[in-house]
Amino acid sequence: MDHARLAELQGPDSIFSGLSVEDWAEIASRSVQISFVKGKELLVQGDPGDMMLILTEGTARVSMLTAGGREIVLAYAEPGAVLGEIALLDGGERTASVTATSAGSALQLGRNALKDFAASHPEFTWSLMQQLARRLRTADQTIESDRAYASGPRLARYLKRLIRKDSAEKSHRVELSQTELGNFAGMSREHINRQLKSWEESGVISLEQGRVRVLDAEMLEDISECEG
Numbered sequence: 001m002d003h004a005r006l007a008e009l010q011g012p013d014s015i016f017s018g019l020s021v022e023d024w025a026e027i028a029s030r031s032v033q034i035s036f037v038k039g040k041e042l043l044v045q046g047d048p049g050d051m052m053l054i055l056t057e058g059t060a061r062v063s064m065l066t067a068g069g070r071e072i073v074l075a076y077a078e079p080g081a082v083l084g085e086i087a088l089l090d091g092g093e094r095t096a097s098v099t100a101t102s103a104g105s106a107l108q109l110g111r112n113a114l115k116d117f118a119a120s121h122p123e124f125t126w127s128l129m130q131q132l133a134r135r136l137r138t139a140d141q142t143i144e145s146d147r148a149y150a151s152g153p154r155l156a157r158y159l160k161r162l163i164r165k166d167s168a169e170k171s172h173r174v175e176l177s178q179t180e181l182g183n184f185a186g187m188s189r190e191h192i193n194r195q196l197k198s199w200e201e202s203g204v205i206s207l208e209q210g211r212v213r214v215l216d217a218e219m220l221e222d223i224s225e226c227e228g
């Protein structure tokens with residue numbers, strides 16, 4: 001793996017941030033590299049799972065199907081994401097499906113390989129536990145949003161979670177279409193559209209092709225805090 005890609009995988013929230021080039025070489029030597037096309041189901045909800053994936057290139061969607069067949073999006077994964085650690089660690093079924101939203105590649109690491117690597121790299125084990133804690137924290141926040149907040153503040157909270165900073169400009173962006181946002185926030189596209197249009201009129205956001213640009217992050221924060 002080249003240095004630019006390594007740097008990308010080792011961003012601030014990455015569980016790989018403390019690893020050296022040699023550590024990476026060790027992970028690579030213990031894993032199988034896979035390539036995938038857009039739309040490929042990388043992990044399937046309900047399947048048994050004894051391996052996890054480290055996304056090295058491309059993006060993916062983590063989602064669950066309800067009993068009625070509706071897709072609920074839980075998260076979007078970017079390079080550096082670890083996927084499939086839950087079934088690998090607890091021996092249960094995959095909790096969600098992971099579908100590629102672009103072509104890409106991943107390292108596939110089996111249970112024994114992970115155990116061996118974790119045993120000799122305690123700082124990595126610590127980072128993996130931190131990632132699980134972060135996911136639990138986000139899941140708790142989602143439960144709170146869904147139970148205690150009306151749809152407007154709830155959408156504001158989801159938007160805040162999805163925001164990416166645009167360093168060139170002062171604004172922030174969310175790279176999702178209104179349909180994707182609806183799947184993420186559990187709201188219909190029409191409902192999302194009405195809400196976003198009203199925020200656009202008051203200058204909180206602007207709507208662009210396939211993305212939302214947040215113009216007034218403070219106002220979005222205020223909206224997200226309105227319980228009720």
Ligand SMILES: Nc1ncnc2c1ncn2[C@@H]1O[C@@H]2COP(=O)(O)O[C@H]2[C@H]1O
Pocket residue numbers: 043049062074075082083084085086087088093094095096097098135139
């Ligand atoms: N709420 C979530 N946020 C981010 N990733 C998740 C979430 N729920 C499940 N996943 C990932 O999706 C994977 C599906 O397979 P696993 O259950 O083995 O491991 C799961 C996690 O890696």
